[in-house]
Amino acid sequence: MTISTAVLDSRVMVTRSVRRSFRDPEAFFTALMLPVILMLLFVYVFGGAMNTGGDYVNYVVPGLLLLCAGFGAGTTSVSVAQDMSNGIVDRFRSMPIHGSSVMVGHIAASVVRNLIATALVIGVALLVGWRPNASPMDWIASIGVVLLFVLAISWLAATAGLLLGSPEAANGFSMILMFLPYVSTAFVPADTMPSWMRGFAEHQPLTPVIETLRSLWMGTPIDNQAWIAAAWCLGLLVVSIPASAWLFGRRTSR
Amino acid sequence: MTYTVTATGLHKAYGDHVVLDGIDLAVATGSVFSLLGPNGAGKTTLVRILATLLAPDSGTATIAGHDLVTDPLGVREVISLTGQYAAVDEVLTAEENLLMMAQLRHLPRRVARQRVEDLLVEFDLVEARSRRVGTFSGGMTRRLDLAISMIERPELLFLDEPTTGLDPRSREQVWGTVRQLVDDGVTILLTTQYLEEADQLADRIAVLDGGAIVAEGTAAELKSTIGGELLRIELGDAESFGRAVTQLSPERTDERLLSVEVPTDGSPAEIVALLARLEREGLVVRKVTTVHPSLDDVFFSLTERRAA
Numbered sequence: 001m002t003i004s005t006a007v008l009d010s011r012v013m014v015t016r017s018v019r020r021s022f023r024d025p026e027a028f029f030t031a032l033m034l035p036v037i038l039m040l041l042f043v044y045v046f047g048g049a050m051n052t053g054g055d056y057v058n059y060v061v062p063g064l065l066l067l068c069a070g071f072g073a074g075t076t077s078v079s080v081a082q083d084m085s086n087g088i089v090d091r092f093r094s095m096p097i098h099g100s101s102v103m104v105g106h107i108a109a110s111v112v113r114n115l116i117a118t119a120l121v122i123g124v125a126l127l128v129g130w131r132p133n134a135s136p137m138d139w140i141a142s143i144g145v146v147l148l149f150v151l152a153i154s155w156l157a158a159t160a161g162l163l164l165g166s167p168e169a170a171n172g173f174s175m176i177l178m179f180l181p182y183v184s185t186a187f188v189p190a191d192t193m194p195s196w197m198r199g200f201a202e203h204q205p206l207t208p209v210i211e212t213l214r215s216l217w218m219g220t221p222i223d224n225q226a227w228i229a230a231a232w233c234l235g236l237l238v239v240s241i242p243a244s245a246w247l248f249g250r251r252t253s254r
Numbered sequence: 255m256t257y258t259v260t261a262t263g264l265h266k267a268y269g270d271h272v273v274l275d276g277i278d279l280a281v282a283t284g285s286v287f288s289l290l291g292p293n294g295a296g297k298t299t300l301v302r303i304l305a306t307l308l309a310p311d312s313g314t315a316t317i318a319g320h321d322l323v324t325d326p327l328g329v330r331e332v333i334s335l336t337g338q339y340a341a342v343d344e345v346l347t348a349e350e351n352l353l354m355m356a357q358l359r360h361l362p363r364r365v366a367r368q369r370v371e372d373l374l375v376e377f378d379l380v381e382a383r384s385r386r387v388g389t390f391s392g393g394m395t396r397r398l399d400l401a402i403s404m405i406e407r408p409e410l411l412f413l414d415e416p417t418t419g420l421d422p423r424s425r426e427q428v429w430g431t432v433r434q435l436v437d438d439g440v441t442i443l444l445t446t447q448y449l450e451e452a453d454q455l456a457d458r459i460a461v462l463d464g465g466a467i468v469a470e471g472t473a474a475e476l477k478s479t480i481g482g483e484l485l486r487i488e489l490g491d492a493e494s495f496g497r498a499v500t501q502l503s504p505e506r507t508d509e510r511l512l513s514v515e516v517p518t519d520g521s522p523a524e525i526v527a528l529l530a531r532l533e534r535e536g537l538v539v540r541k542v543t544t545v546h547p548s549l550d551d552v553f554f555s556l557t558e559r560r561a562a
């Protein structure tokens with residue numbers, strides 16, 4: 001088994017997973033509606049009561065983006081788990097193909113879905129009055145940050161899907177991903193929270209990613225948040241990629 | 255004779271629960287070998303081990319010259335698995351499924367396309383080629399599953415309960431497809447819980463029960479192990495039934511139907527003698543029929559013996 005066949009196998013699997021993503025119109029529609037609805041909800045319903053200094057939309061965009069990425073990753077987790085509970089994975093495993101190619105397919109589809117959602121969040125945000133003061137370099141950097149984060153959370157979600165094995169359990173996991181942003185600096189500054197919660201909010205992985213994006217777009221102070229964000233994302237990748245390879249490759253006990 | 259599968263002493267347990275208790279197996283090249291057994295006998299576990307999906311606790315096996323433990327990739331090159339649950343992508347169409355699997359077998363693009371066309375025709379899926387597999391009937395899904403397995407002719411094809419859950423017509427269709435593969439000389443390891451299926455398709459049958467092979471042979475050999483013909487005597491009343499049970503030493507009895515089944519060699523002389531004896535003893539007999547043993551009888555007698 002060579003590198004070139006691994007690339008070939010991965011390409012076939014990417015085609016499969018991307019195709020599957022667009023064959024489920026309901027899920028796809030939900031994934032597209034979510035950013036729009038959340039944006040309107042947070043800006044026009046909650047936004048008036050929020051005091052974050054300046055327009056709330058300027059504060060909330062990075063958090064919403066991560067919330068949508070969490071939703072997208074949840075979808076990935078469920079589709080990996082669906083694969084694992086289906087006969088097709090037994091066929092893949094009993095074929096002389098590169099084991100990681102199945103995962104690569106899922107991750108690629110996840111990234112594609114997430115980037116579409118990200119573009120939508122940014123588009124809607126601009127429509128409702130988001131005015132970032134980012135330079136072109138800031139934009140490029142921020143896209144890099146989003147990409148890294150989406151990759152990390154996708155691998156994490158795929159690994160969880162492998163580990164949990166059933167779509168129902170994976171659904172539970174995606175709920176966690178969906179709620180994690182609420183206890184971060186996504187929607188309100190951490191110093192408005194009770195002290196026990198503030199500790200978690202300040203040190204969980206989403207906060208540095210959000211703060212980095214906010215700084216790139218709005219020019220807020222960054223401190224060492226970018227490094228912490230990068231460390232979290234790379235750390236998740238370093239753990240998730242080999243873990244998923246091992247989980248996929250082990251001869252199951254079903 | 256050459257063997258595509260040889261296995262010795264395969265053992266698998268989950269904690270205290272022994273699923274396979276030392277399985278020895280030899281499948282002749284070009285034959286259909288059936289593993290027959292009730293649910294939970296260990297059939298699927300054995301198939302999963304031989305298909306490299308599960309590691310055995312101990313024991314060895316060689317598949318077409320590749321060692322299962324030291325060369326699983328070599329094994330994967332020569333096998334194809336059609337599982338109990340159809341191994342197809344239900345969101346994709348029949349054509350997309352076939353093409354994906356052909357590409358994963360690393361066929362060049364044009365060869366892959368041509369092979370997909372041929373298989374769609376061969377497995378009667380041309381009209382359904384652009385439909386999502388999720389909308390297929392059970393029989394069509396299994397046919398697609400088999401077509402995928404035949405993209406490159408495998409040295410060994412696993413058919414794990416290929417007709418479980420199918421209606422009789424679809425079952426006939428799948429059997430027809432399997433017979434074609436047999437005619438092409440594909441070696442098949444078939445698991446089934448249907449005795450008729452094993453009888454119809456298999457050259458050799460191993461009866462698996464409680465993780466062990468309790469009998470092995472051709473269908474005819476297995477049938478002969480429980481004797482030849484049986485004379486089935488339905489008695490007219492409970493008293494006669496009771497006496498028949500004690501005096502005729504029957505192979506099987508049914509208290510509800512008041513029937514006993516007595517072994518015979520099937521010759522007229524022996525049957526006449528037996529009937530004369532019933533007359534002499536003054537038993538009230540309602541009906542007499544001769545019964546050929548089926549694989550069901552073999553199966554029940556083997557599994558009952560263990561249960562007892």
